Amino acid sequence: MAPLLENVATIGVRKALLVFREIERMARESVEGQAIELGWVGGGVFDLTDDDYVRMAYKKTCWYTVIAPLRIGAICGSLPGPEAPIDDELDPLIELGFLTGIAFQVRDDLLNLAGEEAIYGKEAAGDL
Amino acid sequence: MRRPSISATRGGPIPVRSLAHTGPDSLAGRRVMSQLGERAPFAGTRRGRLRHAQHEPFENMGDSWHPICRGETPFVRATRPEGGSSRCRGGCCVAHDGELVERILRDARRDVLAELDRMFTERRRTGYGPLYDLLADYPFREGKGLRPAICLSACRASGGTTDQACCLQPRSSCSTTRSSSTTTSRTARRTAAARQHCSGGTVYRLPSTSATQRTSWPWHRCWKT
Numbered sequence: 001m002a003p004l005l006e007n008v009a010t011i012g013v014r015k016a017l018l019v020f021r022e023i024e025r026m027a028r029e030s031v032e033g034q035a036i037e038l039g040w041v042g043g044g045v046f047d048l049t050d051d052d053y054v055r056m057a058y059k060k061t062c063w064y065t066v067i068a069p070l071r072i073g074a075i076c077g078s079l080p081g082p083e084a085p086i087d088d089e090l091d092p093l094i095e096l097g098f099l100t101g102i103a104f105q106v107r108d109d110l111l112n113l114a115g116e117e118a119i120y121g122k123e124a125a126g127d128l
Numbered sequence: 129m130r131r132p133s134i135s136a137t138r139g140g141p142i143p144v145r146s147l148a149h150t151g152p153d154s155l156a157g158r159r160v161m162s163q164l165g166e167r168a169p170f171a172g173t174r175r176g177r178l179r180h181a182q183h184e185p186f187e188n189m190g191d192s193w194h195p196i197c198r199g200e201t202p203f204v205r206a207t208r209p210e211g212g213s214s215r216c217r218g219g220c221c222v223a224h225d226g227e228l229v230e231r232i233l234r235d236a237r238r239d240v241l242a243e244l245d246r247m248f249t250e251r252r253r254t255g256y257g258p259l260y261d262l263l264a265d266y267p268f269r270e271g272k273g274l275r276p277a278i279c280l281s282a283c284r285a286s287g288g289t290t291d292q293a294c295c296l297q298p299r300s301s302c303s304t305t306r307s308s309s310t311t312t313s314r315t316a317r318r319t320a321a322a323r324q325h326c327s328g329g330t331v332y333r334l335p336s337t338s339a340t341q342r343t344s345w346p347w348h349r350c351w352k353t
Binding site for chain 1: 280
């Protein structure tokens with residue numbers, strides 16, 4: 001939070017509060033998504049559908065990786081003062097971030113299973 | 129002209145489950161690509177019509193697809209496709225510039241790490257150093273810089289400048305902004321800010337109506353929460 005507070009002189013109080021709100025939403029969604037996944041692991045739940053996976057990834061990955069960075073960037077870069085973006089203007093970025101984030105997560109999961117560790121950069125099958 | 133959302137284009141909404149299987153050879157992949165093609169940037173303009181004219185049918189691309197588009201290369205290439213063009217040599221709808229992506233990622237990572245380094249250095253100096261050694265472990269690991277690149281790019285796409293999303297000035301410069309502003313009127317400051325804002329990049333106006341209100345996308349119910 002310190003860099004955001006120090007940047008208030010540049011972006012103003014209203015935008016700083018909007019960014020605060022985005023961070024709160026991002027943290028909440030990410031924790032919920034992580035809790036969903038841990039609940040499956042802890043409870044041995046394997047009877048899952050694609051929709052279950054998409055819902056979990058939407059919360060765990062999409063908000064943290066794409067949606068929040070997109071919305072925070074749009075808030076910071078928008079017109080100053082009362083012209084700052086309203087919710088209806090920011091909502092389409094959720095859909096964009098959702099589609100991008102799901103593609104990112106599917107690709108990441110597939111590489112985790114089948115990718116070469118040297119290229120992938122992470123431990124192979126580390127998500128299993 | 130309002131740009132239709134992906135699920136509002138002709139052909140109805142894309143089933144969520146199909147998004148996990150969108151390879152170039154899959155039926156779902158063809159449908160997604162065709163819908164993305166319909167809502168390509170500049171659609172309806174002269175430039176858009178030219179782009180559509182160059183867009184060949186998916187089935188006829190054959191070996192002219194770039195390896196990235198064929199799904200043979202798992203990662204973004206750092207070099208441009210053959211011929212130096214940012215477009216696929218087959219003229220497909222995936223406009224890709226590996227050099228540009230690499231540069232944006234590199235610059236964003238450099239700027240954010242410089243800011244974090246400054247902050248951690250100050251915290252180590254004024255606080256309990258070992259704590260900040262632990263905290264600094266994760267952000268300074270090897271990474272692509274995807275998140276800061278998305279954030280800074282969205283800021284610039286909205287017409288702003290990089291320092292609005294990531295304060296790149298020395299702290300003394302930031303603090304003087306506040307003190308010097310006391311000598312000018314509020315209106316003058318706002319006008320100057322708007323002028324500076326518009327000169328910093330191409331102004332991108334977000335759609336005034338939420339695209340999600342016109343879709344049957346199932347996840348919009350939880351977006352407002």
